[in-house]
Amino acid sequence: MDIRHFRYFLAVARQRNFTRAAEQLGIAPPTLSRQIQDMESELGTRLFNRHQRDVSLTEAGVALMPEADAAVRQFEAAQNNARRAGRGDIGHIELGYVASAVYSGLLQKQVQAFTREYPDVSVSVCESPMAALPAMVLDGRYDVGYVRSPMTLPDGLEAVRLDAEGFVLAVSGESWLSRLPMISPRQLQDETFILPEQISGTLQVAAEGGFAPKLGAQPGGLVAVLALVSLGQGVAVVPESVVGHVGLPGVWYRQIDGCEASSWLSLIYRRFEKSAAVGRYIEQIRCRSELARDGRQR
Known part of the structure; x- marks a missing residue:
């Protein structure tokens, strides 16, 4: 996994819908679905319960969400600080x-x-x-x-x-x-x-x-x-x-x-x-x- 997977996971968790999350990220829904599946496969656990029209977080997904959010924020802060230091x-x-x-x-x-x-x-x-x-x-x-x-x-x-x-x-x-x-x-x-x-x-x-x-x-x-x-x-x-x-x-x-x-x-x-x-x-x-x-x- 890399920081991109965390961003994808957070988008689906917040939108509770793969299609809306894919539109927000600017990628195709099948691509997003495949990336989340790859993430679940690597972790060895499901992150979402799939329903007919939306999705909900599993216990593993609930546990991952604050950590994923912190990781993305820290990553973006590091990028921003590097740019600011360069300027x-x-x-x-x-x-x-x-x-x-x-x-x-x-x-x-x-x-x-x-x-x-x-x-x-x-x-x-x-x-x-x-x-x-x-x-x-x-x-x-x-x-x-x-x-x-x-x-x-x-x-x-x-x-x-x-x-x-x-x-x-x-x-x-x-x-x-x-x-x-x-x-x-x-x-x-x-x-x-x-x-x-x-x-x-x-x-x-x-x-x-x-x-x-x-x-x-x-x-x-x-x-x-x-x-x-x-x-x-x-x-x-x-x-x-x-x-x-x-x-x-x-x-x-x-x-x-x-x-x-x-x-x-x-x-x-x-x-x-x-x-x-x-x-x-x-x-x-x-x-x-x-x-x-x-x-x-x-």
């Missing part, structure tokens, strides 16, 4: 991110928009050091990752460019710089720079000020960077999205006069991604990014 409607995504993706609100907005549209795709998120994220995506520990660009990616990874933002200077409340409403890059030539994971802002500010920066510690995430600033160990050039989102005692944020430096978040992913669910996520982020870019250009 990317169900699945799982492992996502890594750097802290500034959360401070900007971009991570929350994009993940929530995706899960609203694809509620049966689960998304697990985890903060990771930015330097480690590309390798973790490449070797499959994460499916996608949010990093702060510009950065060089290894072969095998691609990136979708997302929102760009400028930089601000984080200074200690004890520093003379905290008393200035606006800071010129030239005023920073004697300062020690605590380095965030993305150092391009620091280097660009120093270049605009015409000096080689004095580099301090690079402790990791932005909170660790700001902690060293609060201890008076230096200043830090950080993404402006931290303002209003990360407040540490003793840390002040100041605009950098004439600073044209900027960075942007990127979604990184494997070039030849095989998961349909991950592909759905990448495509949605790419489309939304292109729409936002087109809107700004208009």
Whole structure:
């Protein structure tokens, strides 16, 4: 027997008539009758009592009916789930991110928009050091990752460019710089720079000020960077999205006069991604990014 026999059996059991059941199934009544007989022969028992105009279930038929119904439902569910997984409607995504993706609100907005549209795709998120994220995506520990660009990616990874933002200077409340409403890059030539994971802002500010920066510690995430600033160990050039989102005692944020430096978040992913669910996520982020870019250009 196969699942087809269960479907035939259920049709006859519900219609209580071979002719009506055959019409429902789209087959000839003799074919249906022969299939039921084959089924009864294999089981070694009759499933139906045949009457002149209709049929009724035997005790064996009554016992088989709920099991046959469950088997057909499970079979159809398995087929449906396979199709949905192939389309990317169900699945799982492992996502890594750097802290500034959360401070900007971009991570929350994009993940929530995706899960609203694809509620049966689960998304697990985890903060990771930015330097480690590309390798973790490449070797499959994460499916996608949010990093702060510009950065060089290894072969095998691609990136979708997302929102760009400028930089601000984080200074200690004890520093003379905290008393200035606006800071010129030239005023920073004697300062020690605590380095965030993305150092391009620091280097660009120093270049605009015409000096080689004095580099301090690079402790990791932005909170660790700001902690060293609060201890008076230096200043830090950080993404402006931290303002209003990360407040540490003793840390002040100041605009950098004439600073044209900027960075942007990127979604990184494997070039030849095989998961349909991950592909759905990448495509949605790419489309939304292109729409936002087109809107700004208009």
